Amino acid sequence: MSAPVDTVLFDIDDTLCAYRRSGAEVLAAAFEAAGVEPFFAIEDYYDRYSRFADRTDSIRELRTACFAAIADERGHDPDRGRTVAAAYTAERDQWNVDALPGAREAVNRLTADHRLGVVTNGAPGMQAKKLAAIGLDDAFEVVIHAGYDAPAKPDPAPFRRALDALDTDPSSTVHVGNSLTSDVPGAQAAGLRAAWLSDGSTPDPVPAYTLDSMADLHDPPWRR
Template sequence: MPADTVRAVLFDLDDTLCAYRRSGDELITTACEAVGVEPFFDGATYEARYGEFTDESEDVADLRERCFAAIAADRGRDPEVGRAIARAFAAERDYGNVRPLAGAREAVESLARRYRVGVVTNGAPGMQRRKLAALPFADRFETVVHAGYDTAAKPAAAPFHEALSTLDASPDRAVHIGNSAASDVAGAHNAGLRSVWLRQPDGPGDHRPHFTIDRMGDLTAPPWE
């Protein structure tokens, strides 16, 4: 893709631009311990099931309870144990306790000088706004789409198209950057965008990104150029 054809760059938020000081896996382990059970699922399992519950949930706390209850049932456990773990998880998580991912500031500021930029994130608007506001480059984004609330959740095409409509860019002139192969890479492809995957230890699975980066700072020299 020649550089002059790119008009817009979209970013995922969680674990792409910012990270909790404690990972989702650590919080699930702590929450299980608080309930008195051995951990029987991890953050990847939660992420994979998240989108199933967005339409029926009142808010992120309700969504997490529904999701954890379903995971518990699938593992042969009482769904109420899953709900208890979800409540303990919420009690442990400090939604304001985020830090920018290494290289994220340099990447965003570099790209914002050359492209129109936005965020497409799965998550409740209030929670995601607090995370974004804690980042020193939040004012660089022209639009933020809260997928699963403003539109269908990623990997649906709708949130990407919603962001691009604000940025006055077509899918074939846009790229999306994210860490989740299942949400970000697949979602970008569903919407007709090129994908940039921030490499994770477990690999991309069946989802093959157009470009792969090892760290956010790599984006100061965009791989599509």
């Protein structure tokens, strides 16, 4: 029998909130603004994110280094990648985030009888602004910025760091996230149960719980 859940950790991006424009839309706008013919897709950036997180101090530095490396790999001048990165930053910074439906209420309900934390891949300053924008900047006892405070997810280290900070046990902790490549395997590797915010695909690895929306946490599945 599973231990009762007393702690919930959350991802931020596409779990608690989402940009009003997708990364693919922003990248397309960045190529256009920079006057550069597109030479990579947004997935190429996401796939390389963890490689640069440990060696850069901000999301702008990370993006610049990553885009320059992709340009070099594809036979372009790295400065072309840096130009696109600057345009991407300008386009992204013009847009704020919105809370996902049900996210704020889920956090507010769970805080009554759970300890709450965040484990997110992302720069501290950028992620703090997102939590503030959706009114959840004071909702969590601990926020671990994977890739900065610890290795990026799916490494189990950031989850363990959150557990240590909360002085709680993995067997009584659930991590809520949308990613089958970082959230679910990372949480499972750290001994946590994973609650996956579904995108309609067949999950692999298989989480302990599948959520159709954040509203499913208003009556969390581990209580049913």
